[in-house]
Amino acid sequence: xxxxxxxxxxxxxxxxxxxxxxxxxxxxxxxAKMDTFKKYLRPLVLIVxxxxxxxxxxxxxxxxxxxxxxxxxxxxxxxxxxxxxSFEYPVSNTDTSLSPLKVTFVTAQLTNRILxxxxxxxxRSGTKYLMLNLLLENENTKRINFKTRDIVxxxxxxxKKFAPSYFNKTVAVEGDSAKKDVVGFLVPIDIKNFKIQxxxxxxxxxxxxxxxx
Numbered sequence: 600x601x602x603x604x605x606x607x608x609x610x611x612x613x614x615x616x617x618x619x620x621x622x623x624x625x626x627x628x629x630x631a632k633m634d635t636f637k638k639y640l641r642p643l644v645l646i647v648x649x650x651x652x653x654x655x656x657x658x659x660x661x662x663x664x665x666x667x668x669x670x671x672x673x674x675x676x677x678x679x680x681x682x683x684x685s686f687e688y689p690v691s692n693t694d695t696s697l698s699p700l701k702v703t704f705v706t707a708q709l710t711n712r713i714l715x716x717x718x719x720x721x722x723r724s725g726t727k728y729l730m731l732n733l734l735l736e737n738e739n740t741k742r743i744n745f746k747t748r749d750i751v752x753x754x755x756x757x758x759k760k761f762a763p764s765y766f767n768k769t770v771a772v773e774g775d776s777a778k779k780d781v782v783g784f785l786v787p788i789d790i791k792n793f794k795i796q797x798x799x800x801x802x803x804x805x806x807x808x809x810x811x812x
Contacts, residue, residue, distance in 0.1 A: 678709045678710070680708070682809075685704075686702055697743075701735070704731060705732045705733060708729075710722075713765065726785050728784070729753070729784045732779065733781065735747070752796040752797070766783070767780060
């Protein structure tokens with residue numbers, strides 16, 4: 600009987616030992632999974648933060664770039680009038696053998712888009728560009744270096760004169776040739792009529808009336 604009871608109690612002891620080990624094996628496996636998850640969690644969080652920072656920086660850059668340009672519209676608006684008004688500009692006060700430079704105002708245009716250093720530039724809200732296209736003709740055999748910005752002024756309603764805001768620094772007109780040039784002003788968008796003064800800085804001046812629709 601004693602041996603039977605011992606065998607019986609041994610089997611019970613093994614049973615509780617099995618239940619004990621089974622009870623604690625699940626938390627150990629869960630802890631192992633948590634350790635693995637924590638191992639990959641930190642790099643994942645760093646990647647998400649990095650992507651967020653890069654995205655925020657890109658958004659700020661795009662927003663700042665758009666604010667600096669401040670275009671009224673991406674649609675190009677242009678109104679052109681034909682002028683064909685010419686005058687002669689003396690190129691030298693000492694060399695009388697040189698013929699005057701013939702300057703012709705070919706067209707005038709109001710637009711919201713121009714090219715600056717071959718890149719498009721849009722006018723800011725409430726403004727437009729007044730551009731004057733000219734043709735310079737040199738009948739001499741010598742090259743003439745000419746500054747168109749010195750001969751053109753925009754006169755406002757109060758009689759104040761404004762030099763061009765957009766121009767080429769110096770235009771080299773080769774002998775016996777013609778060359779195109781352009782000067783421009785930034786003007787209010789609601790003004791349609793303009794007065795242009797032209798002529799030598801120290802000489803007599805003439806005026807040109809521009810009327811847009």
